[in-house]
Amino acid sequence: MKTYYSPEDLSKFPTIGEGAPELWKKFSEWYGAVFAEGALTEREKALIALAVAHAVQCPYCIDAYTQTCLEKGSNKEQMTEAVHVAAAIRGGASLVHGIQMKNVIEKISM
Amino acid sequence: MQLKPFEKAIAESNLYPLTSTGISTLQVNVGRLCNQACRHCHVEAGPNRKEVMSKETMELCLDILRNSDISTVDITGGAPEMNPNFIWFVEECVKLGRYVMVRSNLTILTETGYEGIPEFFAENQVEVIASLPYYMEQNTDSQRGKGVFQKSVAALKKLNALGYGIEGCGLILNLVFNPGGAFLPPSQKALEADYKREMQKRYGISFNNLFTITNLPVGRFLAYLNSSGNFEMYMGKLVASYNPSAATNVMCRNILSVGWDGTLYDCDFNQMLGLSVNHGAPTHLKEFDLSSLSKRQIVTGIHCYGCTAGAGSSCGGATT
Numbered sequence: 001m002k003t004y005y006s007p008e009d010l011s012k013f014p015t016i017g018e019g020a021p022e023l024w025k026k027f028s029e030w031y032g033a034v035f036a037e038g039a040l041t042e043r044e045k046a047l048i049a050l051a052v053a054h055a056v057q058c059p060y061c062i063d064a065y066t067q068t069c070l071e072k073g074s075n076k077e078q079m080t081e082a083v084h085v086a087a088a089i090r091g092g093a094s095l096v097h098g099i100q101m102k103n104v105i106e107k108i109s110m
Numbered sequence: 111m112q113l114k115p116f117e118k119a120i121a122e123s124n125l126y127p128l129t130s131t132g133i134s135t136l137q138v139n140v141g142r143l144c145n146q147a148c149r150h151c152h153v154e155a156g157p158n159r160k161e162v163m164s165k166e167t168m169e170l171c172l173d174i175l176r177n178s179d180i181s182t183v184d185i186t187g188g189a190p191e192m193n194p195n196f197i198w199f200v201e202e203c204v205k206l207g208r209y210v211m212v213r214s215n216l217t218i219l220t221e222t223g224y225e226g227i228p229e230f231f232a233e234n235q236v237e238v239i240a241s242l243p244y245y246m247e248q249n250t251d252s253q254r255g256k257g258v259f260q261k262s263v264a265a266l267k268k269l270n271a272l273g274y275g276i277e278g279c280g281l282i283l284n285l286v287f288n289p290g291g292a293f294l295p296p297s298q299k300a301l302e303a304d305y306k307r308e309m310q311k312r313y314g315i316s317f318n319n320l321f322t323i324t325n326l327p328v329g330r331f332l333a334y335l336n337s338s339g340n341f342e343m344y345m346g347k348l349v350a351s352y353n354p355s356a357a358t359n360v361m362c363r364n365i366l367s368v369g370w371d372g373t374l375y376d377c378d379f380n381q382m383l384g385l386s387v388n389h390g391a392p393t394h395l396k397e398f399d400l401s402s403l404s405k406r407q408i409v410t411g412i413h414c415y416g417c418t419a420g421a422g423s424s425c426g427g428a429t430t
Contacts, residue, residue, distance in 0.1 A: 041300070042297075043296075043300065067293050070289070070293045071289075071293050071294045071295070071296055072296050072297070073297065073300055073301045073304060075244070075246065075249065076249075077246075
C-alpha cells in the first residue's frame, strides 16, 4: 500500500459488504432512499452531500459528489457556495467554542 | 480496460439484433465546414474542413424524399448554413411538404453574409435546433470558443424577435445542452426549467424545449477523454448507467443518416467513425432501397453506450 487513499478504491466500496452482507444491504437501501427525490430535490441533496463531504474531508465523497452535482445540473458557482457553507460551519464551530474558553477564563480568573 | 460489448448489453435486454423500426427522419449532414471548432465536436468540424455536400448529392436526397413518405428532414453539419446550396436545399424540401429542422450553432447567424438566414427560416417554418451548452458565458465559451456565448445570445434575440420560441407563434426554437466535460447530462426536465428561468431573467430570451445530449466518445470529445485521462472513468460510467428503456428508444431505429458524399449511416456518430450501414442494406444514396433500409440491422459499437446511459440521449434529447 503506497498511499492511504486511492481513487480506484471508490469503485470497490461495495466489497465492504463481504464482511456483513445484511448490514450492507440495509445501508444500500437506506442510502438510495435518502438520495431519492423527496421534500428536497435530488440536486439539493447532492449539494448537501458535497458540502458534508468537505466538512468530513472525505476524498471519495468529494470525487463522487462533485460528479453527481454536475450531473444533477449544478454549476461551479453553486457548488463553490456549498463548499463555503461547509467551511463556514467548520470555522464557526471552532470559533463558537471560544465561548468555552471564555467561560473557563472567567471561572478561574480573579 | 475490459468493457462489456454493447451487443451483449442489448442482448440481455432482448434487443439484439437492434433493427430499424422504419425511417421517419432523413438526417442529412451537408458538410463538416463550420465557423467554430468546438472542443467536444464529434464531427471535428471547423473552418478548414473541405467535406461539403454537392448539389448533385442533395438532388439524390430530394429524389428519395419524392419517392418515400419520410416526413422529416433534419439538416446538420458543421454549420449547415455554410453549404453553398443550403438555401436551395431547404426550399426544395419544404416544397415537397417535408418538415425541416436545422441544427444551427447560432453564431453563424451573426456572421457577414448570413444575417438573412433567421428570416429565411421563419418564412419556411423551419424548426431551429440551436446549440447552447449552458446559460452562463464562461461554461459556453470554454467549450465552444471565446465570444461564442454573446454571439449566441444576439442570434437568439433575433430569432425571438421573429417569433421563434414565443408561445403561440408556431415557430419552434429548441436549445441543446451537452455536458462541459466527462460527466452525464442532468435531468432534461429540471435543466429545462433552469434554462427557461435564467435565459429569461438574464437575457430576456424564450425558447420551446431543451434537449440534453450525452457526449459520445467520438471525434474531439474522444480525443479530450484520452488526453485528459478520463476515458476509462467515462466509459465505465456510460456502461454502468446502461438503461434498457433508453436502448429501446435509440434514435438510429427511426432515422437514416446521410453523409456529405451520399454514404448512408445509422447515425451521425457512426458517420464520423466511418461505419456505414451494413448487414446487406445499401450503403449509398444511389442504391437507396427503402424497404431493406427500413428493417436494416443497426451497426453498433462501444460508443453506443452514450445513447443508452441514464435517461438516454438522441438528437431530440433524452429518450426516457
